[in-house]
Amino acid sequence: MMKRATATLFASAAIAAGLLAAVPATADASTPRIGSKCSASEANNYRHTRAGTPTVCAHVGSGAYKWVRVAKADPVRRSSGQPCTGKYSVAVTRKGKALVCASGRWRTSP
Numbered sequence: 001m002m003k004r005a006t007a008t009l010f011a012s013a014a015i016a017a018g019l020l021a022a023v024p025a026t027a028d029a030s031t032p033r034i035g036s037k038c039s040a041s042e043a044n045n046y047r048h049t050r051a052g053t054p055t056v057c058a059h060v061g062s063g064a065y066k067w068v069r070v071a072k073a074d075p076v077r078r079s080s081g082q083p084c085t086g087k088y089s090v091a092v093t094r095k096g097k098a099l100v101c102a103s104g105r106w107r108t109s110p
Helices: 002-016
Strands: 046-048 054-061 064-069 090-092 098-102 105-108
Touching: none
Parallel strands: none
Antiparallel strands: 046 054, 054 064, 090 098, 098 105
16 A cells, blocks of 8 residues: 555656656557457547558447447547538547437437
């Protein structure tokens, strides 16, 4: 417990001094590959494969998640609930989550 407290204190001091940057990261982030596993914490994340193919981490049933190919996203960052025209079927939020155009509105997938 003491080591953890010391490490936390050190990291906090280093960030405050500008020596480290506090960058959010997912410890269990996977590399997007069509059909490969991803985690529940990555659900609806919009990413690209190494080859540049757009993908989303999707729930595929029975508690499993996999990277699936999706259409090219709207180049404008969108928010859930905003109107969509249907020109693009996929958009991305500022937080990197995928949205789908359904019934004239950008929505999170089920």
